[in-house]
Amino acid sequence: MTTARGIERTAERNSTRTQRHILDAAAHVIGEVGTAMTLAQVADAAGVSKGGLMHHYSGRLQLLIAVVDDANDRFREAVTGNLDLSENAPGKMLRAYVRTLCGGDLEAANYFGSAPIWNGLYGLPEIREVMDADTVWWEQQLALDGLDPLVIRIVRRAAEGLAAAYSYGEETKEDLQEARDLLLEMTVQGVGSHQVNPG
Amino acid sequence: MTTARGIERTAERNSTRTQRHILDAAAHVIGEVGTAMTLAQVADAAGVSKGGLMHHYSGRLQLLIAVVDDANDRFREAVTGNLDLSENAPGKMLRAYVRTLCGGDLEAANYFGSAPIWNGLYGLPEIREVMDADTVWWEQQLALDGLDPLVIRIVRRAAEGLAAAYSYGEETKEDLQEARDLLLEMTVQGVGSHQVNPG
C-alpha cells in the first residue's frame, strides 16, 4: 500500500473539499424545502453530478445523517469558540450557547443547534438517534455549569426560540442581540424567584 | 338556487367532517415527515381515497395552505380560550400564549404556534404569505398588552422554544409546566434590568 499512500492523500483532499460542498449545499436545501430535499437539488447546489454525489454518500439517508452529524459538530465548535474562560460567574457554557445562537450569524441560527430546522428528520430513526445523542451531550454540558437547572432551560430555550424566529425573518438582528444581552444577564442574576446565588 | 339549498346543507356537514379528518391527518403526517408529506399518506391517514382527497383540495399546495391556515386558526382559538380576563396585571394575552404552548398539551405544542414544526413550508411563497400574516397578527396582539416589548419577546420565544423541545420529547411535561410558571412570573415581575412597573 505504499503505492497508494500518496494517491490517498491528495485524493482525500479533493474528496474532503467536495464533501464540504455537498454538506453545505444539502444543509442549505434542507433549510429551504425541509425534508422534501432532493438528491438532484443537492447535487445541483453542490456543483456535482448525481453520480458524484452518490460516490461520496451511498444514499439519501446516509447523506442526511452526514448533514446532521456535521451540523452538530460545527455547532459544538462554534459554541466552544464562543466560550469566555475569563468569566468567573457560573454559566460559561450556557452563555457561549446563547452568544452563538443569538449573535446574529444567520448560519448559526439557521443551520445549527438542537434546531427546529431539522424537523421532519426526526421521523427517520437513524437520524433521531444521532440527534438524541447530541441532545444528551448538550444537556450534560450545560448542566456542568453549576446554574439552576430551570434557569438553564429557560435561557436555553429562549435562545433557541429567538434563533428560530430570527432565521424565519421574524426578528431583526438588533432585536435579537438586545434579547441576547438580556438572556446573558439572566444567567448571572437569575430569573424571578430563581435568583442565582453567586459562588 | 333555492333548489340546491337543502342539499348543500347536509352535504356541507359531511364535507366539513371529512375535511376535518383530512386536515388533522395532514397535520399529523407533516409532524412526522415534514415537507415530505405525501398525498397518499394523508389520504390513508384520513381514511379517504386519493380521489376523495382531491375532491376537497384541488392539489398539494392547496392542502398545505389549508392545513397551515387551519392550524393558525385553532391556535388562536386555543390561546383565546386560555385568556384569564380576571387578571389585572398587563400581559394577559402573553400569559395565555404561554399557557397554551407550555400547558403540556402535545397537540398544542406540536401543531400550533408560529411553530418550527412547519419548517420547509416557508419555502413555498403562498404559504409564507399566510404565515407572515399570522406573524404580524400575533405581534400586534401581544404588543397591545402593555408590556415591555423586550420582555414580550423573551417570554414568547422561550415559550416557543420550550414547546418545540417538548414536542421533540426533550422536555418532560412536569419540567415544561415548571418552566411555564416561571415564564408567567416573568410577565409580572419582568426580567433582569427590565422590571415591570405595574400600571
Add this chain to the structure above:
DNA sequence: CTGTACAGACCATTTGGTCGGTAATATCTT
C-alpha cells in the same frame, strides 16, 4: 496499470394529478 473522483445515461418506483364512474340525497315534474 491501478485506484480514485466524477459524469451522465438509464431504470424501477413513487408521486401529483386527471378522469370516468357510482352511490346517496335532495329537488322538480307530473
Add this chain to the structure above:
DNA sequence: AAGATATTACCGACCAAATGGTCTGTACAG
C-alpha cells in the same frame, strides 16, 4: 306519490413527471 334529474361526496384506475439509485465510462494521479 313516484319517478326523472341534478348535485354532491367519493372511489380507484390511469398517466406523465419526478425521484432514488445503479451502472458503465472517463480523466487523472501516482
